[in-house]
Amino acid sequence: xxxxxxxxxxxxxxxxxxxxxxxxxxxxxxxxxxxxxxxxxxxxxxxxxxxxxxxxxxxxxxxxxxxxxxxxxxxxxxxxxxxxxxxxxxxxxxxxxxxxxxxxxxxxxxxxxxxxxxxxxxxxxxxxxxxxxxxx
Amino acid sequence: xxxxxxxxxxxxxxxxxxxxxxxxxxxxxxxxxxxxxxxxxxxxxxxxxxxxxxxxxxxxxxxxxxxxxxxxxxxxxxxxxxxxxxxxxxxxxxxxxxxxxxxxxxxxxxxxxxxxxxxxxxxxxxxxxxxxxxxx
DNA sequence: GAATTAATGCGACAAAGGTACAATAATAAT
DNA sequence: ATTATTATTGTACCTTTGTCGCATTAATTC
Numbered sequence: 001x002x003x004x005x006x007x008x009x010x011x012x013x014x015x016x017x018x019x020x021x022x023x024x025x026x027x028x029x030x031x032x033x034x035x036x037x038x039x040x041x042x043x044x045x046x047x048x049x050x051x052x053x054x055x056x057x058x059x060x061x062x063x064x065x066x067x068x069x070x071x072x073x074x075x076x077x078x079x080x081x082x083x084x085x086x087x088x089x090x091x092x093x094x095x096x097x098x099x100x101x102x103x104x105x106x107x108x109x110x111x112x113x114x115x116x117x118x119x120x121x122x123x124x125x126x127x128x129x130x131x132x133x134x135x136x
Numbered sequence: 137x138x139x140x141x142x143x144x145x146x147x148x149x150x151x152x153x154x155x156x157x158x159x160x161x162x163x164x165x166x167x168x169x170x171x172x173x174x175x176x177x178x179x180x181x182x183x184x185x186x187x188x189x190x191x192x193x194x195x196x197x198x199x200x201x202x203x204x205x206x207x208x209x210x211x212x213x214x215x216x217x218x219x220x221x222x223x224x225x226x227x228x229x230x231x232x233x234x235x236x237x238x239x240x241x242x243x244x245x246x247x248x249x250x251x252x253x254x255x256x257x258x259x260x261x262x263x264x265x266x267x268x269x270x271x272x
Numbered sequence: 273g274a275a276t277t278a279a280t281g282c283g284a285c286a287a288a289g290g291t292a293c294a295a296t297a298a299t300a301a302t
Numbered sequence: 303a304t305t306a307t308t309a310t311t312g313t314a315c316c317t318t319t320g321t322c323g324c325a326t327t328a329a330t331t332c
Binding site for chain 1: 194196197198199200201202220222225233235236237238239240241242243244245246247248249250251252253254255256257258259260261263264
């Protein structure tokens with residue numbers, strides 16, 4: 001029998017922060033928005049729980065730091081987050097890109113079960129700002 | 137003027153380990169093959185240097201642990217490792233897949249500069265073993 | 273062989289995250 | 303509404319992965 005989840009204030013807060021954000025968030029982002037009022041362990045445990053429930057997925061950046069973003073089409077224990085993630089090298093934000101991701105056929109014998117892609121470059125916002133500066 | 141590299145015994149050993157391996161290696165792998173004789177900091181620094189020189193590239197796994205593999209077409213300061221990396225969920229090895237990787241066109245405004253893909257599943261070896269067991 | 277300076281070993285340190293356990297607070301049961 | 307149950311939280315501490323400063327060692331150059 002599964003352990004029952006309880007709908008606590010902290011979980012609601014964290015879920016609200018996730019819903020309000022257009023980009024993926026790391027622990028520090030949550031801590032800042034929670035004004036440091038919640039313990040580190042609690043925040044990590046809640047995010048971990050959301051992942052187990054299929055509500056949130058993890059994204060590992062180039063340095064291994066973990067970011068969290070809401071899932072759109074996942075079910076508990078059956079994540080389907082094989083979409084692209086984009087890291088802007090200027091503003092550092094990571095966001096989900098929901099274009100269908102086509103992984104090329106793998107060499108004979110490989111069986112793919114999951115894909116995790118982090119593309120980096122300039123996001124539209126930053127690209128515009130850079131272009132703006134150049135024109136001046 | 138760049139700081140000159142010196143061709144030390146340790147560097148040769150680490151390069152030999154990399155050349156002999158068909159999969160990407162993490163610090164522990166190097167440490168084991170060096171029988172724990174080299175200091176942690178030294179090993180990390182050498183690997184870091186190889187990366188700067190375009191000889192080696194880093195791969196971050198799902199948990200942020202770093203793996204290292206030889207580069208094939210990179211120049212110093214100009215890495216071109218946008219190939220797929222494959223993590224076998226059974227034997228845990230990570231290997232480079234040199235099939236051309238086609239990133240789908242990004243939404244308007246995004247400028248891609250680099251891509252990092254970690255696909256996971258079963259490698260040919262493990263898939264065969266699993267299939268073998270099922271038939272018995 | 274001597275001088276120069278890159279590389280190494282050592283110890284301490286840092287960031288990201290997890291764990292054990294007692295205290296607290298959602299739910300369920302009465 | 304009150305009590306019982308047990309999920310959740312806070313606290314303190316630990317682990318893993320990796321970095322830094324600095325004195326010592328060893329490749330290169332002269």
